[in-house]
Amino acid sequence: MELQLALDLVNIPEAKDVVKEVAPYIDIVEIGTPVVINEGLRAVKEIKDEFPSLKVLADLKIMDAGGYEVMKASEAGADIITVLGVSDDSTIKGAVDEARKQNKKIMVDMINVKDIAARAAEIDNLGVDYICVHSGYDHQADGKNSFEDLATIKRVVKQAKTAIAGGIKLQTLPEVISAQPDLVIVGGGITGAEDKQAVAAQMQQLIKG
Ligand SMILES: O=C(CO)[C@H](O)[C@H](O)COP(=O)(O)O
Incomplete structure (x- = not known):
């Protein structure tokens, strides 16, 4: 299981300080x-340049022109790029095809998908x-x-890795871990903490068991 830190409410210098x-x-x-x-994608480039050993995810939430947008994020140094699950299949396929060419990965964000089981299987x-x-x-x-x-x-997905995001805190992390996702995404649960390092360390300890 891996831990992803989501940086949402910062500028580039603040993002570097948190990382x-x-x-x-x-x-x-x-x-x-x-x-x-x-x-802009400059934020992806600057973080990747400064922290080359970390994987960088560009949360573009792509809805159209999947191939083109994945190409641009890849050029900026992103390792993983997000596409929305509510997009057309052709957009997701375009994103996957470009990611394969660039040796990058695609994460599909299921935000606002109504029938999670059916769409996740597709x-x-x-x-x-x-x-x-x-x-x-x-x-x-x-x-x-x-x-x-x-x-x-977890029931329907057979090939992709599973991930969860949205309001996860240190107190709710054990419940998340018990469902065994491959990746846990935490934003405010770390960035909003007074001692970010201590919270991230405790989260890592729980996740790595
Ligand atoms: O993509 C996002 C919002 O659309 C956030 O990055 C994601 O929800 C994680 O942040 P938090 O833990 O603060 O909810």
Whole structure:
């Protein structure tokens, strides 16, 4: 099981400071959608250049033009790029084909997918690398989480790795781990902590068992 740190509400210098603090305890650093909107793919490039041993995920949440957008994120140094599960199959296939050419990986974000079981099974057959259940900020504000959805994809996904994101904190991590995803994604649970390093270290300890 791996730990991904999601950076959403920072600029590039702040992102570097957080990664410096927690780098030994994480496997993947995510350049979140708001960071890409504010800073562009330069944020991906700068983090990859400064932390080459970490995998960098560009959370582009691609909805169209999968091949082109994966190509641009790959050029910036991303190792993993996100595509939305609600996209057309042709968009996901385009993203997967380009990722194979560039030796990169595709994560499908299942945010707002209504029939998680059916769509996850379809997407699994498109050759993606990760399928991620996700309660976004707007769902979290309504008190929702994706713990049940994780159990659902664990049942139906046969090839891709499984991941979960959305409001995971140190206190809720044991429940997440008990469902055995391949990847746990944590943003505010680390970045909002007073001692980010201590929380990331405890999370790593729980995850690596
Ligand atoms: O993609 C995102 C929001 O769309 C976040 O990166 C993801 O939800 C993880 O952050 P948090 O743990 O703070 O919810």
